[in-house]
Amino acid sequence: MELWPKKAELNHYFDEYRAVQIGRLVYRYLPAMALFVLIMQLYFGGADILAQALVYFLFLLSIPLQAVVMLGVKADKFLPPALADWYRRGVAKVNEQDGDIKLSIRRPRYLDLATLLNVSYANSRYRL
Incomplete structure (x- = not known):
């Protein structure tokens, strides 16, 4: 929460x-x-x-x-396929911008999505 x-x-x-x-x-x-x-x-x-x-x-x-x-x-539930694809692109985009984040890409969960959004909003240079 x-x-x-x-x-x-x-x-x-x-x-x-x-x-x-x-x-x-x-x-x-x-x-x-x-x-x-x-x-x-x-x-x-x-x-x-x-x-x-x-x-x-x-x-x-x-x-x-x-x-x-x-x-x-x-x-703890897995993301639906469309949202999982968006999540994977977001993780790749943050890692391209020198933001070495280690999040699950294979089977992402809603907890991983919340972490990605939190990282994205915490650093203004990472925009999904």
Whole structure:
């Protein structure tokens, strides 16, 4: 989640960008919202609904964990053929411009794509 570049223009090219943005949002704000829901239910409902409040709290608290797991699963998948071809050309282009990066070219994954995009945006001289 942190490896994917925070550039809004990637939204037009990659569906994964939206998933990463939603994952970042959920990871940042849902734990606080879960605590708020727990406190409000206990405040207005009293001890009578403690079990229900804990269920809501644990459910909301599990959503960021689910987002991180799903992004991790997606990061380990292989790129589709068209995107893999674009990725290989990007790695070749960066290496042509004296940027000796060692990324997988044989069977690239989404994690490799995020690394390539991050390298490309970190150094302004590498443009894909």
